[in-house]
Amino acid sequence: MPKPILRDTEIDLSPLLRQKVVILGYGNQGRPQAFNLRDSGVTLKIGARPESHKREQALADGFEVLSIPEALAWGDVIMMLLPDEVMADAYEKMIAPYLRAGQSIGFGHGLAIHAGWIHPNPEINVFLVAPKAQGRGVRNKYVAGSGVPGLYAVHQDPSGNTEAIALAYAKALGCGRIGIMPTTFAEETTCDLFSEQAVLCGGLTSLIKTAFETLVEGGFSPEVAYFECLYEVKLIADLLHERGINGTRKAISSTALFGDVSQGDQVIDGHVRENMRRVLDNIVSGRFSESMRREFAHGKPEIRRALMRDEQHLIERTHRDLHARLKF
Ligand SMILES: NC(=O)c1ccc[n+]([C@@H]2O[C@H](COP(=O)([O-])OP(=O)(O)OC[C@H]3O[C@@H](n4cnc5c(N)ncnc54)[C@H](OP(=O)(O)O)[C@@H]3O)[C@@H](O)[C@H]2O)c1
Numbered sequence: 001m002p003k004p005i006l007r008d009t010e011i012d013l014s015p016l017l018r019q020k021v022v023i024l025g026y027g028n029q030g031r032p033q034a035f036n037l038r039d040s041g042v043t044l045k046i047g048a049r050p051e052s053h054k055r056e057q058a059l060a061d062g063f064e065v066l067s068i069p070e071a072l073a074w075g076d077v078i079m080m081l082l083p084d085e086v087m088a089d090a091y092e093k094m095i096a097p098y099l100r101a102g103q104s105i106g107f108g109h110g111l112a113i114h115a116g117w118i119h120p121n122p123e124i125n126v127f128l129v130a131p132k133a134q135g136r137g138v139r140n141k142y143v144a145g146s147g148v149p150g151l152y153a154v155h156q157d158p159s160g161n162t163e164a165i166a167l168a169y170a171k172a173l174g175c176g177r178i179g180i181m182p183t184t185f186a187e188e189t190t191c192d193l194f195s196e197q198a199v200l201c202g203g204l205t206s207l208i209k210t211a212f213e214t215l216v217e218g219g220f221s222p223e224v225a226y227f228e229c230l231y232e233v234k235l236i237a238d239l240l241h242e243r244g245i246n247g248t249r250k251a252i253s254s255t256a257l258f259g260d261v262s263q264g265d266q267v268i269d270g271h272v273r274e275n276m277r278r279v280l281d282n283i284v285s286g287r288f289s290e291s292m293r294r295e296f297a298h299g300k301p302e303i304r305r306a307l308m309r310d311e312q313h314l315i316e317r318t319h320r321d322l323h324a325r326l327k328f
Contacts, residue, residue, distance in 0.1 A: 003183075006167065008176035013040065015161055016168035019104075022047045022075030024068065024095070026054035029108050029131075030081035032139035033173060034063060039142070040172035047071030047078075049094065072098035077165060079106045085296040088117035099124055102159055106169060109192060110185035113155055115289035126155035127166035130188055131173055142174035150175030151183040193283045198276050208233065212315045222318040230315065 021044040023034045030046075031054075037044050046058040046065045058065045066074060072095065082090055091112070099105070101123035110128050112118045120126050131138045133148035141147050150170040154162045170180045196202065208230050215225035239248040249257050282288045295302055310316055322328075 003181045005179040005181055006176065007179055008171055011167045011171045011176050011180070012164065013168050013171055015164040016042055016077070016172055019076040019165065020044070020074060021077045021079060021169075022066075022071040023079050023081060024071070024090075025081035025083070026052075026058045027081065027083070028135040029138070030054075030079075030135075031057070031061070032135035032142075033079065033081065033108075033131075034058075035061070035139055036142045036173045037169075038063075040174075042172050045071060045074060047075075068094045069098050072103075075103070077104045077106060077169070079108075079169075080112070081108050084109060084111045085292065087112035088293075091118045096121070104159070104162060104165055106166065110153065110189035111193070111289065114185045114189040115286060117289075117293070120156065122156060123158050125157055125159050125162040125165070127162050127169075128153040128155070128183075128185055128188060129166055129170045129173065129175075130183075130192070131170075131175055138173060145177075147174030147177035149178045150180045151188055152180060153183045153185050153188060155185050190280075190283055193288060194276075194280050197279050197283075197288075204233070209310075209313065209315055216314060222314050223322060226315060226318040226322060230319070 021037060021042055023030050023037075023044060024047045026034065026046055026048065034044060034046065044063070046055075046063045047068045047070075048055045048058065048065050049068055052065075055065050072078060078095070078099075080087060080091075080095075095105075099121065101121075102125075104125035104127060105120060107113060107126075107128045108130055110130070113120075113126060113128075128151070130151045131148050132150065133141070137148055150173065152163075152166040152170050154166060157163070167176075167180065170176060211229040212222075212225045215229065216222055236248065239251055243251065249260060252260070
């Protein structure tokens with residue numbers, strides 16, 4: 001059965017208007033979400049640690065900023081918009097000691113709960129509202145009178161009104177202007193991590209680099225290889241976003257279409273599918289989240305090595321060179 005889609009007219013904002021909301025983490029998601037909530041009439045304040053780099057920005061944006069203990073004493077709904085890798089430590093040391101029965105904590109992504117990094121007391125309501133966009137998109141679409149799709153889920157509901165609060169929160173972000181779908185922490189987390197690894201981030205960057213290297217090894221210039229393998233990805237991504245796969249195929253040349261249908265499955269073959277299954281298995285088994293915790297606990301050695309290595313990759317040097325010399 002298809003998932004239900006909820007829109008603004010079916011969602012009551014008042015359960016959230018009766019609550020005081022605290023945003024913890026004034027970053028990619030926290031700042032745009034705070035703006036949208038304020039414009040939707042929600043009462044909110046920002047919670048920041050003493051050494052916060054974002055306090056001044058939040059004050060300049062017109063928000064009241066409280067210390068985290070003060071914010072937790074004031075608020076009813078605590079939105080956890082911190083980086084995933086700091087959630088467990090921040091929760092244990094700065095948040096859990098100050099929470100009280102009946103409060104709600106919300107997440108923008110389910111990882112910390114699903115991976116078991118955080119085990120909220122059973123008297124705390126726990127929900128997820130995941131807008132399907134980066135923070136900038138969440139704000140820009142809202143200001144334009146539109147929104148981005150959103151997913152919501154409830155992990156525990158001792159107060160009995162957590163779903164109503166989650167839906168109202170998603171509506172206040174503008175997600176109900178497009179559509180809000182129910183999910184679970186397990187589904188949101190698994191699919192989000194998998195798509196980042198197999199498609200959006202890991203898969204795409206590796207596909208681009210490998211294709212670029214193949215052309216350059218074949219004797220072609222880095223500049224033309226760059227245009228064909230990286231630059232034009234945006235054009236196709238926009239078409240895919242708007243029209244889906246066959247709609248995109250109708251918009252490309254007949255040569256490109258024949259190349260697509262005759263060669264695509266040769267490149268992304270059964271071997272790649274096996275690799276993807278392994279990636280999914282690592283996520284489902286918890287091996288990925290364990291290795292992520294180790295990586296961040298040890299100062300991100302694998303991330304730093306990869307960033308340093310790719311900074312000098314020919315495709316990055318070509319990108320910098322063309323951006324300096326062309327009028328993009
Ligand atoms: N980025 C996205 O597009 C996106 C999309 C959907 C969902 N999400 C989810 O939204 C959540 C937030 O992600 P984000 O990218 O918005 O995070 P982010 O921008 O990296 O968060 C930065 C904020 O977190 C605070 N912070 C950093 N380390 C902290 C610590 N140890 N203790 C307390 N506060 C700390 C920073 O405050 P200081 O000023 O104190 O340093 C800053 O305000 C994540 O769960 C993420 O998965 C993100």
